[in-house]
Amino acid sequence: MSLRKLFAVLPALVIALVLGAQPSQAQPVHTGHIEVELVSQEAGAAPGSTVYVALSQKIQPGWHTYWRNPGDAGDATKIVWTLPPGWTAGDIVWPTPEKSRVGPLLDFAYTGEVLLPVPISVPASAQVGSVVTLKAAAAFLVCEQVCVPEDAVVTLTLPVVAGTPGTDPKWGAKVAETLAKAPKPAGLRAVFALQGSVLKLAVTGAPLRGADMSGAFFYPYSGKAIEHPPEQPIERGPEGLTLSLTPGYDFTQAETKPTELSGVLALNGVAYEITATPGTIPAEAGGLGAPPAAPAKAHGAASEGASLGLPLAVALAFLGGLILNLMPCVFPILSMKAASLTAHAHDAGKTRVQGLAFLVGVVVTFLALAGLLIAVRAGGAAVGWGFQLQSPAVVAALALLMLLVALNMSGVFEVGASVQNAASGAGGSGNGVGGSFLTGALAVLVAAPCTAPFMAGALGYALTQPPLLSLAVFLGLALGFAAPFVILAFVPGLLGRLPRPGPWMDVLKKGLAFPMYATAAWLAWVYSQQTGSIPLAALLAAAVLVAFAAWLYGLAQTRQIAGKGAVVPFILAALSIVAAVALVVVGVRSVPAAPAPAAGTSAEAPAGPGLAAETWSPEKVKELQAQGKVVMVDFTADWCVTCKVNEGTALKGQRLVDAFKANDAVLLRADWTKRDAVIAAALAEHGRAGVPLYLVYPKGTGEPAVLPQLLTEGLVIEAVEKAAKGA
């Protein structure tokens, strides 16, 4: 360093030291709703470096300013700089915004205190020792109910210093934190694909592995890429996630389709900048379902559940289990129980053992299902009670099982231990301990999807509790469900009232086979709704094979009893069963090829001749409410018999149609026949884990009224009229 240079630097160092106490200076400006100030991360600016200067907005409570893409309405903050020659300002580093809902619109906004940092390049020629003034003319729109454009010219004086300047004592840490939290690219791979009316956005990469994905949201940089207000359902995957966006103008109408979709992916507390390109959605960006309901979202359930408390929840569950015996979907199972009970109605010892076996069967199956449900939910899938019937494979298996039970009751074949009694004609399935256990298990499998009154609240409570407490509630449910049969088996007075056994029992059993055939037929229909006509054909073919196998098996049994060879029919029966299983497997495998049409048609299907239902979405409810309509939402599923009975009896009649017309009401239907994260979330919001759920929203705004799970026409009309008046 030459002497001349040293002399040039020396005064600067002195000045820097003097200014050290008060390095940068700014005056806040109050514009009406905002206090604006220009602040700096560094205490000074070194020649050739970049310093971050931020526009600080202290926004009046209730008001907000806007992000770079303001969303549906609004206007982003703009800064016009006046800088010394050679100094240049970059773009604002936008912190992740908040979602601000205004009626049907969604804006991207900031509230409270926000810093908008801007990188300022200091020229190498900047004179060390000089003090520069940075001037920013900021224009911003600040809105509450109304919007006010405000302006401020703010300045900041910064000393030019040699070497690394220290951080500003007041603002340095805050600006640094804002910069650290601002969305940044993180080597994430992002791909988008337009699938019909849904724009899938898949993001994968190391930072997303095992990340908390609840509340994930994509903020697009362009205001024309997607519709802002709709929910963005989340599908988690081992390597990332897939969001279902609603495509906007650029994807639906523009002549040249976008080749890029960029914006901010915000998770809980972190945000990444992503630029997606067209491509195939990778498998590792999905498959794990929606994230577990966020605590904030489940507040409805929590508050309802908290007021319930464990003892009350268990008591309600017991009561619910009792009533479950009377639900339409349990009738065939009841018939089986009756058949097996009368077989030994007057042998108290055997009946008691059977009663206990049935109880164990019910409890074990209930707890196993509950355990599975809890495990799957812990894994993050948005499933609820009745979820087992959302899987076509399970439905197909149950249909064939029901057919087998029916054939058994029809006397086509006998089960295991009861072969010996077959000739006497007094035997039957469910005769032994194993049979009673199986009856209990079967009853639970088919009855579970019917959430009965009282059960709904208890289940909603159960699924928001730690696993052990949940299981306690399910145990209550199981005990309630098994109670009538067990009581019948243990109270001698009751048993004495049953008629004496005799040949009439065989007739009863064969007669009661028909509800079982009906159950099989119903499940086949549910299966067809979930899959389509070709898988249904495969299932029906499998049913024929199963019947054939049952007949062969029965034939072999008869031959065995007669002392003849039975190997050939046994082998043929086994082969038929294998073929039947293979058919079902092929049928189920073919399903993913065409899932959308099935869902679409079942959702669009009108309720009946009178009242047509439209497909539900949270936005649609808001939209219709805004139009001054009363909105009733029917959360249903094809496998939910209670739902179907309600729809057939209470949601169909002419009186109801007239009442809907008179009160300007609309029926929306949310079909949960197949898994649907948005519907599951909506159910959770109302503290429910299953269907049916009936909501009646008043016109305009306001929370919905929840109707009971067994509807009558009068009840619905009353609720709709009340909603129409209430607004």
Next chain:
Amino acid sequence: MPITRRLVAAGLPALMAALPSLAHAKSAPAFIAVDVDGKTRSLSEFKGRVVVLEWVNEGCPYVRKHYSGNMQGLQQAARADGVIWLSVASSAPGKQGYFPDGAVAKAWMDAKGAKPTTLLLDPQGVVATAYKAKTTPHMFVIDRDGQIVYEGAIDDTPSAKVEDIKTAKNYVAAALNDVKAGRKVAVAYSQPYGCSVKYKDA
């Protein structure tokens, strides 16, 4: 069967030719609303005419910016060309920009020298919901066939400053010129800017 096949084959090119235009067109939703004179107006009564819809909220600074003369000028020029100009006030009762009756709206129009064909009172937000109107102003240009050929901002400069109008490119004027000349509208969509439409549940 062969005849059917041939028919389909012959029809295909025609169908394909029709498709691109169909793919981008968007039919203007029908609506019925009461205007400042208490008359019931509907979109269908203007069949065969070019129609401009302008969402308005007299209290909104962005509306005020353009009512410094820009909006009135556009209205006059458009109507001179035979265009139907409908201003729509969708602010709900109690919200900024709500007109309790036609007289109040007319008084505002007179004070501003506004020259739309008429102003529709939409306090329930029915027309706004049908068009998904987001901001004031939010502009729509509907061609003679009832297709929305432009929707979005009034110009390309989102700001509340009157002085920005001079340098801004007016999208509505450009769209009307394109329609008049029988051309395809060059910019058919833009992100609207301004105050949010004051829907009643907002």
